[in-house]
Amino acid sequence: MSSLLAIEWLKIKRYRTFWVLAGLFLILLPLWNYEISEGMIKIGGNGKTGINILSQAYSFPDVWGNVSFWGSIFIMFLSILIIILTTNEFTFRTHRQNVIDGWTRLQFYHAKILLVFLLSILATAYVFIIGAAFGLLHSGMVSEMTSDLKRLVYFFLLSIDYLGFALIIGLWIRRSGLAIGLFLLYCLIIENILKSIVNWKFDTSYGNLLPLQASDELLPLPLFGMVKQMIHTIPVADSVYITTTIVWCLLYYFIGRRMLLTTDW
Helix, strand or coil: CHHHHHHHHHHHCCCHHHHHHHHHHHHHHHHHHHHHHCCCCEECCCCCCCEECCHHHHCCCHHHHHHHHHHHHHHHHHHHHHHHHHHHHHHCCHHHHHHHCCCCHHHHHHHHHHHHHHHHHHHHHHHHHHHHHHHHHHCCCHHHCCCCCHHHHHHHHHHHHHHHHHHHHHHHHCCHHHHHHHHHHHHHHHHHHHHHHHHHHHCCCHHHHCCCHHHHCCCCCHHHHHHHHHCCCCCCCHHHHHHHHHHHHHHHHHHHHHHHHHCCC
16 A cells, blocks of 8 residues: 555655645645634624624634534645546556556556545644644633544545545546536535435435535534524434445445446556
8 A cells, every 4th residue: 555655646746736736725724714713704893893703613622623614615625636636647648557567457546545545634634733723722721622523533534525526526537627627516516406405305404415415514614503503403413424424435436446447548
């Protein structure tokens, strides 16, 4: 496994797009959380006036859910990166060169899967660092630092879900522009429409079990969670969304495996 990752690293370490997209994730995530923590979202005013409705969201243990939620938004940068890295293999025919050099098709595929896992682990570690930093700055209750760390596990699952889905789109479309467009179209529009139709037509929450929505449900904006409690909605257990997300991720793996083993290179 280490040799597969080592070769992947050789491919991307001098690739400017990799550093740009990774840099956007690394820089914008803490900056965005800083602006939120300083009161960018207020009720009844702006600047020094108004009420900072998310001021408590950066104290332990709430900081984990809040930072993880915003991380789930910025994970789009890494998802687009996975699409570009995957489609480049077909654009520049490096996928064939890997096989000529001795790789099997499965080794090529597993190298991409390992990259998805590695980026998910690194992104989760980074969210932990950001959450710990903001929590220590805004909370006097350091004893609660380890409370609600399950949100980081949820973020890890969400990262694999998004990056795995992006990998499948890249393997299927094989053209970066079209693949990115389809990915964004599905994430931002199609899935939301499908979710709304299913939930409204059948008066259920089954629409929340769609591929990306299932992991999104694990990390709602804390303010939305408070609203749901106020209107007394019946919550769906996190275990349902965890199981669904894992099932989707396994489906991504087997779908991608079948595509690479049965399609023409």
